[in-house]
Amino acid sequence: MGGLQEFIDSINTEYDAVHRNFEDQFWGTKMALKEGSFSTEALIKTKGEMEGFLADPTRLEQTRKWLSSGEATAEQTKTLKIFERTFGCYIMESAEAKTLREEAIQLEETLGAARGTMKLGAELPNEGFVELSSVGLRDRMRTNADEAVRQACFEGLRSIGPFVCSNGFVEIVKKRNKMAKSLGYLDYYDYKVTQAEGFGKIRLFEILDTLEQGTRKRLNTALEQLSSEKGESALKPWNTGFFMAGDVTKKLDPYFPFEKAVGSWARSYAAMGIEYKGATMTLDLLDRKGKYSNGFCHWPQPAWVRSDGSWQPSVTNFTSLADPKQVGSGLTALATLMHEAGHAAHFANVVQPSPLFSQERAPMSVAYAENQSMFLDALVDDAAWRGRYARDRAGNVVPWDLLEEDLRCKQPYEVFALRGMLAVPYFEKALYELPEEEVTAERIQSLADDIEKTISGRPSARPLLSVPHIISDEASCYYHGYVLAEMSVHQTRDFFLKEHGYIVDNPVVGPTLTEKYWSPGNSANFLDLVEGLTGAPLTGDAWVRKIEKPFDTVVATEKAEYEAAVKAGPKVTGDLDLNMRIRIIDGDEVIADSADDGSFTASASKFERYVCNRFG
Structure with missing residues (x-):
């Protein structure tokens, strides 16, 4: 069967090609590009070819033969092991499972195409129906001063649930679950998390339950405080975001052109x-x-x-x-x-x-992939970042009083975001635990409502069935990764602050992330990478500490960092090179x-x- 390096090279080259073919179609169809040969049919075909390549049992068999041959160098052994792990995520011994997966993907792509052409929007006062994307609807809910507009936008978001449930999602759930159970998993969620993280659904929710149970009291306190300060109407899903940030968002807007x-x-x-x-x-x-x-x-x-x-x-x-x-x-x-x-x-x-x-599908950990991006986007909320970079078009820095007002609106209610993140995995867990005869459009929608009330304490401003992840094969049963990643974000932030004193504009950050988190790719376990950088096993302690920190302490710390940031200004002001x-x-x-x-x-x-x- 040729030499070992020839085998490795052929796998690498062939995968590179099928991966690109699929991703080109994914981009063209999702972006609705007119130039190029993009279609739902071609997307399904190229995805099937990519997954067919990964699911070929002959390649796994050859990989294992080379691993047991004793001929491989350390570098070749590492490569063969990632081949084995990856192929193992896609190979299905059951012919029934293969068929069910193919049928589910067909339904998913059809639903995705229908969702892309859905006439989404809101019946706005004095305007009639106005087409808006889900992002546009959420933006207006957060910023529009007219409650009738905000409520109409919320109803627009709510309309996504009935639409997806009547356009194939019910059958998708059934087929996904049948496929997973035919392979010996508890259900589809257990299948997905085991493939991505290396541990099962039961272990995952042991971790998530500690956060859910540990923040219930804080949630109730925050809901009571919001109602007391802003009135009971602030608890309505179309009002919460506005009452927390509507005015502040408008005031901040000029400083983020x-x-x-x-x-x-x-x-x-x-x-x-x-x-x-x-x-x-x-x-x-x-x-x-x-x-x-x-x-x-x-x-x-x-x-x-x-x-x-x-x-x-x-x-x-x-x-x-x-x-x-x-x-x-x-x-x-x-x-x-x-x-x-x-x-x-x-x-x-x-x-x-x-x-x-370096491909983003299984066996890449969802939490590993999301940790990097969430660590960096969190900087935008820091006074240390805003004092350097938040400027209006005339170059004036955002004033401290406005940042303090923003903190006052948000900091006591940070638990809402935590619970909102938890709601998605708890919903999908419950969804795939439903007996098949209960998987109906009506039951799915009532289940989503129940989970929102249980986890968020009220209907969610972003209805669970409007979250696009739940539809996609790749992103379904994925959202827990954001929760685990957020845990690691706070732990990583604590490390940099304790070791180096600051994060924003710190030239140590990029090289450290590159060495400890980025360069290894799928060669290392997410939990090991976090412990390798931070020096401690992953827990939610740093996140909970942040949420429970007294407001006055937060203000004092942020103000000091803001003043230092304004004085320093951005480090890079002229030409720049990100290579x-x-x-x-x-x-x-x-x-x-x-x-x-x-x-x-x-x-x-x-x-x-x-x-x-x-x-x-």
């Missing part, structure tokens, strides 16, 4: 020593009809080191749904950029001898390309002009 978001992200990353090892990144930032309803970051080209020592840089596609005219859009865009660019930095810096170390090519597009239109514009800074400036000319 949408068109400046790309430059602010880049300068912040550059100051922390983060770079992209020659990657190409395509950004599609603006909302438009037909575009996929959630931000994401994917890699049509994984980064890896070929056997001849040559480096294959990553190619990244990421998207958001920004409306520059909407109040708060600049801050939302910035947070999305910091998040998705964190994913991109991670995957650009995986330095391993196979693309299977990457950036392309900024709007669907088929190319807005800026650093390969043509000459530099990252030139492309960021070109994007600024485009936004100002188009949106005013």
Whole structure:
């Protein structure tokens, strides 16, 4: 069967090709691109080819023969082991399971296409029906002063649940569960978490239960405080976000100009020593009809080191749904950029001898993937970051009084976000534990309502059935990763603050993350990586401590960091080099390309002009 290195090279090259074919179709269909041969049928076909490659039992058999041959070097053994782990996640011994999976994927893609063309929006007072994306609906709920508008937008979000349940989701749930049970798992959730994290559903919820039980009292206290301070109507799902941040969001808006978001992200990353090892990144930032309803970051080209020592840089596609005219859009865009660019930095810096170390599907830990992006997007909320980077168009720094007001609106209620994150995995757990005869559209919708009330204490401002992750095969039973990642974010922040005193503009941050978290890719276990960087096993202690910290203590700390930040200013102010090519597009239109514009800074400036000319 040829030599060992020949076998390794063939796996790497062939996987690289089928991976790219699928990802190109994924991007083209989700972005509703007109140029190119993109279709739901081609997406299903290329996904089947990629998963068929990974699920070929012959490749697993050959891998195990080479592992037992005694011929492999240490580097080759490491590569063979990632082959074995990856193939093991996709190979199904059961013909029934294979058929069920194929049927579920067909239904999922059909539902995804229907969801993409759904006439989503709200019946607004004096305007009639106005089409809005899910992001647009949530933005108006958070910022519009008219309660009737906010309630209409909430009802718009609620309409997603009945739509998905009547367009195939019920059958998808049944087929997913049948498939998982035919393979010996408790249910589909148990199957997904075991494949991604290496431990089962029971262990996962032992971890999550400690957070859920440990924050119930804080949730009740926060709900009582919100009702006492803002009135009982503040507990209505369309009012909570507005009462917590509506006025503050408007006041902050001038200090986060949408068109400046790309430059602010880049300068912040550059100051922390983060770079992209020659990657190409395509950004599609603006909302438009037909575009996929959630931000994401994917890699049509994984980064890896070929056997001849040559480096294959990553190619990244990421998207958001920004409306520059909407109040708060600049801050939302910035947070999305910091998040998705964190994913991109991670995957650009995986330095391993196979693309299977740097692809984002199983066996990559969901928590591992999300930890990187969430650690970096959290910086936008820090006074240390805002004091350096939050400036209006005239260059005036955001005033401290406004940041203190923002803290006063949000800090006592941070438990809401924690519980909101927990609600998704608890819903999916309950969903896939339903007896098959109970899996109906009505039962699914009532279950979602029940979980919202149990975990969040009231109906959620983001209805569970509007969360796009639950529909997608790849992202379903995935959301727990955000919870585990958030635990690690706070633990990692504590490490940097204790060891180095600060995070924002600290040039130690990028190299440390690269060495300890990013470079290993799928070669290491998430829990081991966190302990390797922080020096302690992963727990939720740091997160809970933050939520329970007295408000006056938080204000004093943040004010001191703000004053130091204003005095220091941004570390990187002129040209910058993230060692990457950036392309900024709007669907088929190319807005800026650093390969043509000459530099990252030139492309960021070109994007600024485009936004100002188009949106005013």
